[in-house]
Amino acid sequence: MMASDVWKEYESNEISHSVAHHLTAIHELMDDLGYARVSDVARALEITRGSASLTLKALKARGLVVEDHNKFLKLSEDGRRIVxxxxxxxxxxxxxxxxxxxxxxxxxxxxxxxxxxxxxxxxxxxxxxxxxxxxxxxxxxxxxxxxxxxxxxxNEEWQWPVQDVDQLFNLESR
Amino acid sequence: MMASDVWKEYESNEISHSVAHHLTAIHELMDDLGYARVSDVARALEITRGSASLTLKALKARGLVVEDHNKFLKLSEDGRRIVxxxxxxxxxxxxxxxxxxxxxxxxxxxxxxxxxxxxxxxxxxxxxxxxxxxxxxxxxxxxxxxxxxxxxxxNEEWQWPVQDVDQLFNLESR
DNA sequence: ATCAGTTGTTTTATTAGCAAAACATCGGTT
DNA sequence: AACCGATGTTTTGCTAATAAAACAACTGAT
Missing domain, CATH: 1.10.60 (Diphtheria Toxin Repressor; domain 2)
Incomplete structure (x- = not known):
């Protein structure tokens, strides 16, 4: 039995690793500094301002991040829940x-x-x-x-990867 | 404390999700059919032959997959260990x-x-x-x-996401 | 007022991973 | 021999996520 139907759900994840960290960076910056701008996010994630600007523009479009009248970023209600x-x-x-x-x-x-x-x-x-x-x-x-x-x-004697986990567990099939 | 130094290790993973499934597909095809060609991998993963061809070419270059005299694929020793x-x-x-x-x-x-x-x-x-x-x-x-x-x-009364996991665990900081 | 530094954006390029389409090859039928 | 189907590759294009560089705008110091 191939896991064909399952493995593609990986990409269908609405929150990518990158997005997750852009959002949590805003959260932590609000805690630490009291504010979060594009540059602060870029510094926190150690990426360029340009990259952060593009990703955050997309997140604003998705309604997860909102922008102040003066370019200050904040999590929306949805963004907050995700974080x-x-x-x-x-x-x-x-x-x-x-x-x-x-x-x-x-x-x-x-x-x-x-x-x-x-x-x-x-x-x-x-x-x-x-x-x-x-x-x-x-x-x-x-x-x-x-x-x-x-x-x-x-139990320091086990080596990893174990040759046959299924047998170790008496699994019936895969 | 920002997790800046940690989060980038995600991409530095030598085995991507896609690669992992190309390799395991070969493994399972060998078990199920006794052989694995580009088309078989593509069918198993439900991607086009072209995409599989390119990815598998890279995996051959990385030495994780070896090719038969007649285009039949096999895992190398390294590939086998990874799978x-x-x-x-x-x-x-x-x-x-x-x-x-x-x-x-x-x-x-x-x-x-x-x-x-x-x-x-x-x-x-x-x-x-x-x-x-x-x-x-x-x-x-x-x-x-x-x-x-x-x-x-x-315990059906808990809701998720929990508002404050740290408090639940009496975590000191993050 | 000018100059320097910071900030935000845009453009160009790269990489991984896919699709789509064109193409070539091989094998078996007729 | 001609055809058909399956196979493998290549090319082109797409998206996400990055870097790099150019550019504009604002801020503060002199």
Missing amino acids: DSILAKRAVVRKFLNEVLKLDEHQAEVDACKVEHLLSAQTGGQLLHFVHFLLSDDPTARQFLAEFWSKLDQ | DSILAKRAVVRKFLNEVLKLDEHQAEVDACKVEHLLSAQTGGQLLHFVHFLLSDDPTARQFLAEFWSKLDQ
Whole structure:
């Protein structure tokens, strides 16, 4: 069975990686500086002003960014909601990778950044439930994590990529 | 603190989504048909032969795909290793989303497909450890999952995106 | 008032990834 | 031999996202 019908949904993502970071840059600049202009976004993303100008023009046209009477940028209601969902997913994924899977902070940050805009709202929500419970005070969760981490220390023998994950899981097919 | 230094690593990914699926298509075609030509890849991915031809030419140049004396394609040793790591990550993510987070199979498939080529080997490995233990016979894992799922049923009240994930987790900063 | 620096935009070019169309080749039928 | 269908490649064009460079406009200092 070919995954032909699935793999193209990647591009159909309305929020690209680039757009996600233009929007979150505006959000963070508003927090840090109190304002966000084209140049500030360009500096934050380390791209040229010209590139930022073009992308932000498109975002204004899409109604995700609004422009002040004096060229000051702001997120629209829609833009704000998108940024919220992206930052929420990023935070959850980062926390899971770093605090549960014990990946170093940089790795967690990088992988969370790559993935944040791709996860569906459902996936983000379920992952939030999961991580929240997993890191809660619940004794079962505590015990589970403790056991997992102790196993992690012993399990340095696995190599990656594993030759046959399906067999490891007793998966029936792919 | 801007994530300026991190977000650009996205493009620096040596394996793009498109390349990942060209390679895995060859792998699956070899399994299913016993061979893989340009047209077969194009059909599997539902793109034109011309597009597949160009992409595969680049992959031959990169040494990930080799061509038979009669235009039959095969994965090189490098290509094979890349496909293995991608399929392993896809399988683990899909299993986690579907069997742990209880997302429906289609959603799990789509999200796994979007993410598979972006996860680092470290992340993939740790996630494999985690899911393997989580779905094992270990009584602590069993009990943890049972409790999580029972909470899931009660917890239909959460809305997504959550307004303030950081507060939910008592995160200190971002 | 001029000059320098910052800002925003536009134009030109590049790359990845696709489609569409033209073209060439090969294999089997008739 | 002529034709047809499948195959592979190339060319042209498109979109998104970038850089680079030219340009215009505003700001502040002298």
